[in-house]
Amino acid sequence: MAPHLDEADNQLVAGIRLVLAISALLVAIVDHTGPNKANSFELIILSCYAAACALACAGRLEWARGKLMHRVDVAACAAMAAAGDDADVFALVFLFFAIVVASLRFGLEEGARITLGGVVLYSAAVILTHGGSVPARLFLLAAILLAFGRAIAQLGERQLRAVRRQALLAELNHVANPRFGIDRTMSMAMERTRAFFEAGTCIVILEEQDTGRTSMRAVREGSAAVAPMEDIDAGLARALLPEPRAHALLYARASCHWPRAAAVSQSHAGVGAWAAHDEAPLRELADLLQARSFISAPLVFGRCRGRIYLTGGARDFGRGDALFLARIAARELAAIDRIDVLDRIATDAAALERKKIALDLHDTAIQSYIGLQLGLAALCRQAEPSNPLAGELDKLSAMAAEVVVELRDYARRTRAGPGADEPMCMSALRRQAAHAQAAYGVDVRIESEGRIEFGDRLTAEVLQIVREGISNVCRHTKARRAVVSLCCGNDRLRIEISNEHGGKPPAPFRPASITERALALGGSAFVHEGRFNDTIVCVEIPL
The missing domain is CATH 3.30.450.40 (GAF domain)
Structure with a gap:
């Protein structure tokens, strides 16, 4: 199970550990000057331990946030038990503190490991201080320590599991962008x-x-x-x-x-x-x-x-x-x-909108061009073969017929939507490129790699990003050529909008609108220089 680590909790644990260490050190100093003198070795151990606790509390060191410190607590407990006497309860206080910290932050497994290791080290230290003999109450004390340690570890596991469950429920509420x-x-x-x-x-x-x-x-x-x-x-x-x-x-x-x-x-x-x-x-x-x-x-x-x-x-x-x-x-x-x-x-609304556009296109543009085609055909039949305008009229009639075919094909693809001959995203991008060519004289080439098919909402976002990129090229640069490249693979969509700059790169800039849209989709946007004297605006969106 993953540990539950929080900066505020780290500081609280470090502060409690420092207070316990200083308290134990003060008591040992008082005992050392009183009638029941403690072992000087215990003073040295507590002094070093208190210094380590102060360093961990003040320095916010990385090693103090993991499992090392509560294992140091167990080692300090064993050292104090070996250097002190039977009446010294601070060794047991530090052992219980280590068990509580390990259980609440790392769960049952680490809590049980610290309990077992601490009891073994404490028992060995007590036996060492008694010259190899086993005190009568050591087994009872060890059994009590194991029982309490196991209970604390189970409570810590339950608390940690509750925290992780709450975190999972929060993640599931924001599991993915609906787009x-x-x-x-x-x-x-x-x-x-x-x-x-x-x-x-x-x-x-x-x-x-x-x-x-x-x-x-x-x-x-x-x-x-x-x-x-x-x-x-x-x-x-x-x-x-x-x-x-x-x-x-x-x-x-x-x-x-x-x-x-x-x-x-x-x-x-x-x-x-x-x-x-x-x-x-x-x-x-x-x-x-x-x-x-x-x-x-x-x-x-x-x-x-x-x-x-x-x-x-x-x-x-x-x-x-x-x-x-x-x-x-x-x-x-x-x-x-x-x-x-x-x-x-959203998909149904987009389908209805496509159907409405197709019907409007049929009732307005297509019918008008059909009327024009019929009028031109009538003029061609009335013109004599010797008429010098006969050839031009035939060309106009053929052009009108081709336009009618193209408009009908466009209306069919618009009505069909996803699953048509070409993905709607690519069709819309080509129309944007044609508009840039007609309005600004900029030749925009559309390239794609991978399967370029998205839902309606993501398609709308992608088209808006590309539209803004093409608009920036047309209005803010002198480029006459640009390339829009879409690459879909490795669970990521990469959009690159590049334009030539003639060897004079522009000042560093950040496309604010495009960047905001990319961030809203969980992605990122950045600008870099290409290998062929071109500026590339790159947008990456996770899929």
């Missing part, structure tokens, strides 16, 4: 859930209530950032959606640590008592998932019903894990459905 669409948003949420549970695979199964169509999305460690939904057959769907659908499931195969298989479920996810589940179907399901253990919770996603699975990886799952997964599925993942709804609304 990137539902696939990326859901894939990222599944990956963060998988990483939190240290699972091998996170799988989402969704069945459409209206059509019965079932699809699956799977995220594994090291897989691509976007995991697409894939249709599965009815047999696999029945196996992955066992009855009862509303139960949270926990299955663990028998092992040396778990002598018998556990197949349990809850009456409803998040509420009700756990009850034994029929082991055979869950064992078959575990074999299908190729997992030794798994947890599962029901998932409602719009009109779809299904399940989310986490297969065992680095550790086995418990009932608390299954309940927390049910909470994630019921509240956090279900909230992603709102992004899906907004995405579909």
Whole structure:
């Protein structure tokens, strides 16, 4: 489990450690001058330890924030026990302090390690001070230390797990920019859930209530950032959606640590008592998932019903894990459905707008050109072959016919939208380039690499970035040529807008509007010089 480290907590722990060290040093000094003189070696140990604590508290050193300091606390505890006497309780105070710090900041494993190591070192130090004999109450004291240390470590693990769960819920609320669409948003949420549970695979199964169509999305460690939904057959769907659908499931195969298989479920996810589940179907399901253990919770996603699975990886799952997964599925993942709804609304609105533009184009420009074409054809039929304008009229008639064909093709592609012969993003970019050529006389070349297809909202952002880049070239430079390059690969979109500068590079600048748009998309923008006397504005957007 990842440690819980905070600068304020670091300073608080360092301050408490320094106060304890100074207190122990003062008591040792008083004892040294009184009737019960302490060992001078203990004064030296406490003086060095107090100096180290003061240095860690004042200097905010990196090594003081990790596991080293509470391990130094254990070593200091053993040294004080070896140098002091039985009445010296400061050794036990430092041992308990080290156990508490290790447990609250690093969890059960580190807390148990410090408890066991501290008890062993303390017992060895006490035995050393008694000339090799074992005091009668040492075993009782060691048992009490182990019991309390284990309890503190478990409490620390619970506290650390609660902090990590809150952090995961906060991350899932801001899991991805909605502009990137539902696939990326859901894939990222599944990956963060998988990483939190240290699972091998996170799988989402969704069945459409209206059509019965079932699809699956799977995220594994090291897989691509976007995991697409894939249709599965009815047999696999029945196996992955066992009855009862509303139960949270926990299955663990028998092992040396778990002598018998556990197949349990809850009456409803998040509420009700756990009850034994029929082991055979869950064992078959575990074999299908190729997992030794798994947890599962029901998932409602719009009109779809299904399940989310986490297969065992680095550790086995418990009932608390299954309940927390049910909470994630019921509240956090279900909230992603709102992004899906907004995405579909935006897509439908864009489709309706494209249809409206296509109809307007047909009713205005195309019909007008058809009328012009018919008028020119009538003039051509009336003109005699000997008429000197006959050839020009034929050319005009042919040009009008070509324009009508081009306009009809453009209207068809506009109505079709995504899935047409050329992606709409590229078509729009070519129109922007044509406008720059007509209005400013700047020749803009459009280049692309990879699959240039995005959702409607991201396409709108990309077009706006390119439009502003081309506008900057046309209005603020003397360049007559420019290149817009789009490269999509490695889960990243790279946009480069370059223009010639004739060997005289411009003063350093920062395109404010383009940079702000890139940052809003989770990306970045920067300007650099190319190899061919050109200036390049580069925008990188994660996908």
